[in-house]
Amino acid sequence: MNTEQWPSEWLRGVLGVCVLRILLDGPSYGYAITQRLAEAGLGTVKGGTLYPLLGRLEEAGHVEVDWRPGEGGPGRKFYALTEQGRAEAGEQSARWVDFTTTTRSLTDEALAQTTGRN
Amino acid sequence: MNSKATRATGPMVERIFGDPGAIAPSVEKAWRDDFIIELRLRSLPGEAIGDALMTVESHVAESGEKAQDAFGEAKTYAREVAAATGTAARGWSVSAATVASTLLGLAGMLLSVRAFGSWLDGEPIGVTTGELVGLAVLILLASTLFFTATLRMLVEHRWLALPVPALLVGGLVGLHIALDEPLFELPALAVGVAGVLSLTASVLLSWVEEPAGLDQVTAPGQAPTVTTKSRMAAVLIFPLMTLGLFIFTWVLHLIVT
Numbered sequence: 001m002n003t004e005q006w007p008s009e010w011l012r013g014v015l016g017v018c019v020l021r022i023l024l025d026g027p028s029y030g031y032a033i034t035q036r037l038a039e040a041g042l043g044t045v046k047g048g049t050l051y052p053l054l055g056r057l058e059e060a061g062h063v064e065v066d067w068r069p070g071e072g073g074p075g076r077k078f079y080a081l082t083e084q085g086r087a088e089a090g091e092q093s094a095r096w097v098d099f100t101t102t103t104r105s106l107t108d109e110a111l112a113q114t115t116g117r118n
Numbered sequence: 119m120n121s122k123a124t125r126a127t128g129p130m131v132e133r134i135f136g137d138p139g140a141i142a143p144s145v146e147k148a149w150r151d152d153f154i155i156e157l158r159l160r161s162l163p164g165e166a167i168g169d170a171l172m173t174v175e176s177h178v179a180e181s182g183e184k185a186q187d188a189f190g191e192a193k194t195y196a197r198e199v200a201a202a203t204g205t206a207a208r209g210w211s212v213s214a215a216t217v218a219s220t221l222l223g224l225a226g227m228l229l230s231v232r233a234f235g236s237w238l239d240g241e242p243i244g245v246t247t248g249e250l251v252g253l254a255v256l257i258l259l260a261s262t263l264f265f266t267a268t269l270r271m272l273v274e275h276r277w278l279a280l281p282v283p284a285l286l287v288g289g290l291v292g293l294h295i296a297l298d299e300p301l302f303e304l305p306a307l308a309v310g311v312a313g314v315l316s317l318t319a320s321v322l323l324s325w326v327e328e329p330a331g332l333d334q335v336t337a338p339g340q341a342p343t344v345t346t347k348s349r350m351a352a353v354l355i356f357p358l359m360t361l362g363l364f365i366f367t368w369v370l371h372l373i374v375t
Contacts, residue, residue: 030173031180047177048189048198055202067172067338074142074175075338 006043015053017096018042020081020089023063027080030054054079062088141168141337142175149185149192154335156196159270162203164333170199172337217264219323223356224260226316228253231363233310238371243304248297252290259286317357324353 015037022028022036030050037045057063062085066078081089142150150171157167178185189195236243262268272278351358 030177034181046188046190047174047181047183048195051173051177051189052195052198052202055199059202074144074172074179076176076180077169077173077338 011042011045012049014042014096015045015049016057017089017092019050019053019057020062020085020092023079023081024086024089027066027078029068029076029078031076033079057085061085141335142171144175144179145171145185152192153185153196155273156193157200159266159273160196160200161266162200164335166203168336168340169338170196171335213327215323215327217261219320219327220264221257221260222316222323223320224257225253226313226318226320227356227360227363228256229309229313229316230360231313231367233306233313234364235367235371236306237310238368241306243306243309244300245302245304246294246298246300248293248295250301251297252293255293256286256290313360317360320356321353 018037018040019033022033028036030047033054034045034047034050037043054063057079058065061082063079064082066080067075068078069075145153153171153174154167157170162170174185174189177183178188181188185192232243
């Protein structure tokens with residue numbers, strides 16, 4: 001599947017819950033998060049999209065940040081879930097499952113109708 | 119892999135005192151400048167700007183992308199950053215104390231220099247309508263500098279830097295010539311004392327206002343480097359300019375007489 005084809009408005013909606021999910025595995029930094037998202041099949045998420053999202057998570061108290069020295073580089077800003085962020089990750093994942101179940105039942109019907117017609 | 123990532127390790131902090139170029143060497147200068155200016159105009163403190171800049175540096179150094187490709191237009195991204203940190207809604211960025219201190223400094227400078235000139239001539243100060251109108255215009259224009267809208271206009275139309283001051287000086291000189299009827303006279307000493315008091319008030323206000331320094335762009339974990347020297351220079355700008363104008367006036371006086 002060509003991951004670049006996901007409409008950007010879909011990605012915008014799902015990115016928050018995906019980032020929270022990745023951080024459940026432990027603290028991580030921006031570039032590593034973009035790579036995890038790409039490996040998961042979401043395609044390339046630009047820094048310009050990711051960091052403001054992380055900033056909003058920080059502002060909301062869902063993540064804590066911590067600069068760690070890089071290996072010869074400029075250092076990395078690590079994002080770690082707070083207790084509140086952990087709860088938020090669980091809650092949002094559950095809601096996302098509900099949401100996709102709902103949309104899925106609709107799209108399954110659509111598929112059934114269009115394949116039935118063909 | 120970006121070549122910058124192989125740069126020497128060690129405590130970066132010691133080498134990048136308030137220098138955005140050192141904080142983000144992998145980010146193209148034009149992008150970096152636009153980014154910092156927009157964040158400044160949106161009232162982000164220097165520390166937050168340094169953090170945002172270092173985040174960009176960290177990402178582009180590691181991914182090898184250009185800032186423009188990874189983050190898009192600097193101004194647009196700066197707006198996103200400001201919105202995410204909740205400061206985008208703030209309208210203007212300069213405190214009342216800074217405004218008062220600058221206006222007092224400006225007035226103190228003009229009064230002192232005028233008094234000094236009169237004292238050299240051994241005459242009282244003959245105040246003309248043109249001077250009063252000119253002073254009012256100058257103070258009014260200086261006040262507008264504290265609104266973000268004015269700052270933004272000047273920053274986004276940098277070519278204005280040349281014609282605007284020229285027009286201003288021309289206008290003021292024109293006012294002096296056109297409206298040169300003396301309205302009243304003031305003793306040089308009284309005006310001089312008022313000028314010095316105004317300058318003193320300006321220095322005290324700006325000293326109290328900026329204890330932490332000049333809001334430098336600092337990298338994460340780095341304290342701003344406010345030496346007493348740099349702080350003194352910032353606080354004493356108007357007295358120093360006044361002193362310079364004293365010398366200028368004195369030299370002119372020597373030449374003319």
